[in-house]
Amino acid sequence: MDTTLIIEAAYFVAALLFIYGLKRMASPVTARSGILVAGWGMVLAVAVAFLYGLDVNEKAQPHVWVNLTLVVIALGIGVGWAWYSGKKVAMTDMPQMVALYNGMGGGAAAAIAAIELFSGNAQSHGIVVTILAVLGGLIGAVALSGSLIAWAKLDGRINKTVRLPGQQAINAALFFLALATGAAITTAGLAGEVSITLVAVFFVISLVLGVMLTNPIGGADMPVVISLYNAFTGLAVAFEGFVLQNPAMIIAGTVVGSAGTLLTLMMAKAMNRPVSNVIFSQFGETDDGGDSEIEGSMKAAEASDAAIAMYYANKVIIVPGYGLAVAQAQHKLYEFVKLLQKQGVDVRFAIHPVAGRMPGHMNVLLAEAGVPYDIIFDLEDINEDFAQADVAIVLGANDVVNPAARTKKSSPIYGMPILNVDMAQTAYVVKRGQGKGYSGVENELFYADNTSMVYGDAQKVMAQMIEAVKSLG
Template sequence: MYANFIIEAAYFIAALLFIYGLKRMASPVTARSGIVVAGWGMVIAVVAAFLYGLDVNPRAEEHLTVNIILVIVALALGIGWAWFSGKKVAMTDMPQMVALYNGMGGGAAAAIAASELFSGNAQAHGLVVTILAVLGGLIGSVALSGSLVAWAKLDGRMNKTLRLPSQQWINAGLFLGSLALGAAITAMGAEAGVPMLLIAVFFILALILGVLLTTPIGGADMPVVISLYNAFTGLAVAFEGFVLQNPAMIIAGTVVGSAGTLLTLMMAKAMNRPVSNVIFSQFGEGGDGDDGDIEGSMKSAEASDAAIAMYYASKVIIVPGYGLAVAQAQHKLYEFVKLLQKQGVDVRFAIHPVAGRMPGHMNVLLAEAGVPYDIIFDLEDINEDFGQADVAIVLGANDVVNPAARHRKSSPIYGMPILNVDYAQQAYVVKRGQGKGYSGVENELFFAENTSMVYGDAQKVMVQMIEAVKSLG
């Protein structure tokens, strides 16, 4: 009795810590402490689940020693792998790590569903529990395989978008087939006994569906994909929490699912794509990609010239992109910013919602370099300021600053909100070469009269800019 009370109290405390931690993550100032708070909540939830298996669950008594050993081995492997990979991962690889860990969450939910269905425990607990187990298994399996494909794309292991003939019909067939098998599993119930092959085919179809949903999607759309599968994982965990009667899983899954859903809506809005396009893999199919005739020509500039122009400016806006992360130039960038600020220049950072390879990627990158939060602004908060900026500089961004999104209806990015870099008095673009962005669209900003290209690796360019500014003093 007392053990049960302690376990339930632990779950309640863990749930409170999850919610409070998520609330603190809403602000960059308190996000770090929010992660720590939620992490302690997870520790408490794991300990409570372990105690539940020891003291409350009668099904575990027969194989108690074996179960304890398996749990300890699993915890050791999980903690060891997460600690090692977390310490080792570079900032440029953070998006694929998030995708991979998110997939593990979906896979865990699917594994719980498989265990409960194969053993007949879900069916024995009634229709509602069986339905939730089936739904959680379906959604978790899609999140697992889909997240693994997203990881492969982000990590450069899958460089092409793969579209099958009649892709949407195949996806629809897999989805309906999975639902039909799930309905059959539910209808058979505990008394009839569900063939193991039927359950296995159900999970195989769900895993294939996750793969085929994700393979047609290009790398530029991965931020939306990651947030979508994050919502899927949360939903699957919540369903399996009901199956196991685990309140911590229910609350944590619900919180993650709702947060992921809201983030998906925000990402889709930032790319001017309806959520239905996210789900049905219509990314990049809105236009024919015709660049048309772009007026003007690209003009190159030396890094020193750009640095001096910013040094004597009154207001400078910096737009970071994935190229900045690849070059690991965020620390040199902030060193340069501090030199400008010392001169009295008003320097601000402009962040597009889908800059980088995951939601918030640029914010994390700048935070790692120590950039103060009060000079980092989101698109809607800073876009009107570009008209008053003496200089705007783009480091490794492309599609999110392309003016074609405003007027070129044939463009795949038409209608997407962009940062108004072209409105600045002078714009500089730091870029390795003259290649196009992920959308495959030529960037009109590069040809604008007030734009100059600074070619080179962002790290080396920033070093040259710092040296140029220091030489003035």
């Protein structure tokens, strides 16, 4: 059989697997199988790449076997590292891992662009392919360095948010300088004069741009950043797919880019921030006048009192946040929920789109504990139910339940849709201390008349609640 036909058929099947896998990821029930389907599509695409290399390059490049051996070694290292880190990573570190792996995808696209531009292969295919190689290299390099900064912020390796005077002017200058350098590469390459120095300068500028774009952004806004760079990576991969004339890369990159773009729009909407502010680092900045004196005081409550109140309630809504993930208390929480359900309590979970440190963080956390999907609701589906809830309990969330977002125009989170925890008859907040949230904004919910604070690590608090409920039986 013709090798070319086999390659094209395999890429077509891989593309179908990518799309079908993404479709199944739309539902929590089928998401796991969707990931496996898309993964097998990637395995097929990688395997066919070896066949493509043998078919096209064996005669033209005598050292093809050496190159393929190096590829196998690289794959072995990559698979081994990914398998080990994937098994070892804690749920609290999942956002860092996602940011890091996303950066690797952007870096791979940038590396392809660098090779194609260095060698002159891209230029030999004409101006359109050359432009796509340059754009893919720019976007991939920005995604790489930007994702690394996001990883360092999420991992606590960078704790300061530095905003230089004229930050946006500097970013704009770097962006236009990168475009100008890319245009010079395109022009010189088409004339048959590939300048290695010029290509190197282009990628250095692109990497610096990624750092400068991400460094001013506060850690609380990292979910949007991760989503944005995911879209960047997909776009870069799609562009480089055109350069290599690889259908699988084009389709996979387009799917990732479009999905990442839609997710970014949803995340920005959930934070009430224009996408332009996301791109130009307007968000994550705080207003010094945002924290004024809040009336009332925090009232402490025992974990046992909160547990008993929920045990005798009709309807309870639980709001999980990053503190739940830090404490690794999701299993204890679900054990407590099952005790409430056995008593006949209607228990539901309310998920804010930007809860946690990455898109879908809380959904993954609850799925790991085995919480049924049919009691997990998004903000728009459950927000009206808080007014009918006897008890709402918040575990480690902050900004997404702050009523200041509705009323205080001076607050940096003003206008952001929040979960209406303050409208429940009684609210409990499980929190390790009296500090502010990740964004640094004081939470008015903590001072409300119907709110009590349960101080302590969520793991220990949930264990105390379980014991209190069991003692009633």
